[in-house]
Amino acid sequence: MEKYVYINDRPVAWEGEKNLLELARKAHIDIPTFCYHSDLSLYGACRLCMVEVEGRGLVTSCTTEPFEGMKVKTHSQQILKLRKTIVEMLLANHDQNCPQCSRATDCKLRDISNRLNIDNVRFRQTREFKTVNLGSDCLTRDPNKCVLCGDCVRFCDEIQSIGAIDFAGRGLEVNVSSAYGKSLAQVDCVNCGQCAAVCPTGAIVIKTDVPRAWEAIHDSKKTVVAQIAPAVRVALGEMFGIPASDMTTGKMVAAMKIIGFDQVYDTSFAADLTVVEEANEFIARKSNGGKLPIFTSCCPAWVKFAEQSFPSLLENLSSCRSPQQMFGAIAKERLPELLKVDKKDLVVISIMPCTAKKYECKRPEFTREDGIPDVDIALTTQELGRMVREAGIDFESLEPESFDLPMGFATGAGVIFGNSGGVSEAVLRYAADKFDIPVPESIVLQEVRGTSGLREATLADGNLKIAVVHGLRNARELADKIIAGEAEYDIVEVMACPGGCTGGAGQPIVTTQRQHRERTKTLYNADKTMAMHRAQDNPFIHELYDELLKEPNSHKAHELLHTAYRHRKRIDDDELSISTGDAKDRCQIRVCVGTSCYLRGAQDILAKTLQMVEENAWGNYFDISATFCSEKCDKGPNVTVGDKVIHRAELAHIKQLITEEASRRVK
């Protein structure tokens, strides 16, 4: 028996849709909303999706479950009026400098206001505009454009499990804020940028580096080379009306040549290099009993997340730099000679689907002793699209051109890096021989493909266990299990953004899952049409090893292509002074109570230490503070007494040190 709901008096088959909003969409009615996202929890805050249900009156369609025979009106006089009022009130307090807003073309507030035929705002502004920008190197925030839909807050918490931002204040003062109103750069934000991708307006946007890129291009002394990440080619076209099913690699290269890039290369080349390095690192670990599972390290948001949340897993992270940084290091090493240009006049600009890449290229370890960074500027797909527009290029009608050699040649292995599961698949294609994995003709390892948040594959008669996760909440859950010994793998691939890089926050704004899936599919298709599918078949990678690196994981390879990780504080905080006393040269005791040390019992040490000092009235000898993360989490609990640093501190030992110090001072 089919069940029906009557929407605007017309029967619509109800096939298990969870809410009226989804059901209405099936009936070809797109009810306006800011805060409804199928991936996020129901919120019902924006009130725009109000509909009239017979017998119930006005309800928010996003939070209302259908029932059989339900009679719903989606555009009654009352509803139309109500929606207009809501949007007018939002507009009254909205900074309407639309021509200067980077979201002008895809702003939902603008779109909805237009759809509702709003031609006059009847209300006056009640909130004062704030001038603060609390962003980071990757993101710019403008609270005057926020509609308080909470999409960013829920994404950061529910999908990424970070919660770097939340609502603060109340009433007129309510705003989206980091802890203590700090900037995003000072808190546990991992720069994934998904807050900006789900923001319906321009309240959180990508921090633009376009002016810096133009400056380099227009500087006649500089040679500007570009590297383009694999995921960019399946999304850039969306900004010019080309669907994601059409790859725009050739047009993209042509456009960049017109813009004025001297050479246009492919980050997939560096991804091939990553495959070789990472696969060899893995094989070495597997045969020498090294740290397993090996976690991939291509995703800078995941790397920062691990650094601040999983200090005990840092040794598991592959020491391989991401393809962006491998490319930069090789480019700065080889291109000055190849292109006959002084190293200081060579500018490497990367085009990335990702906001965190801006942060990554600024990490101090990726600037070498001469003060020259490996990658000078990281632009997102959106920013490249904007440069194409700014230059007046008619993108759609461009004739395709090809990447420049040698660093523009890639195999399919490097290209599929842009999909969640792609890195694992590329590494497996490389390592298949070594593990006697029968690789199908098409070299497709279906096991690691798909969309579910955690995918697992067992290969080589159980000798090789792989997990692929995307979204940092999934990563956190898996990492917790691995630490607890409840799960065992050889390789774990982590991408912070759902879908992997194709779903990165630097990509053009899309609103449906279907568009994301289309990108994924197109990228896999790109692999199919390529001549080579395994990184080890890339002749230019061979050339690179012959001429520069010698062999995988060589000394030179380590210098250029590998890196190290460090523990990171979640929040920039001062230490917490606990003891009081007047004497000046007191012995300093610092007990770390950061997350990791806390879990290892730092708090007990602190409490007992305090108690001991108090009971003995040694307040004038000791100055005790709790610190927040001394960034040596794997050795916690960390305690310093005077100039001694004690890792893996035990209470008895600390007590003994204090007693010794006190007896010295009593004398």
Add this chain to the structure above:
Amino acid sequence: MSTQYSAAHSFNKVMEILDRYDRSEEKIIPILQAVQEEYRYLPQEVLTFIATSLGVSPARLYGVATFYSHFSLEAKGKHIIKMCDGTACHVRGSAKVIDAIRERLKLTDKKITTDDMMYTFQTVSCLGACGLAPVLVVDDEIHGQVTPQQALALIDKIDAEEKENA
């Protein structure tokens, strides 16, 4: 509260408070209330510590702390003066008292604590003592039907005591 203020004692107290409320995320508000009682405000570092202990993000805790006007994230003065500016007190002339106190302590509606951290002056909306309007609370002691002169005299008295103890 004793004036001899021991930070060590307070920190132990924070841990005891956390234990008393089972380190449960659901008991954030009573935990914050108790901690504020101890410190007279919610120091940022203590909030981060509580967030770590409860397994919630610092931004979430900050959100809770800024939602309720009861919580303060700024250090308050040694003496806390509250003037009621609810309807009853307002019509009975609380504004004049407020102006007089602010002028005397060089404070405004934005700057509520004196530079020497001696006084914090706040207005509140109804203390439920409308029969005594206008009502002034000085360090938890209630004074009814106050005039500007009386209010200033109370501050003089505290100043004199502080001088004596200094």
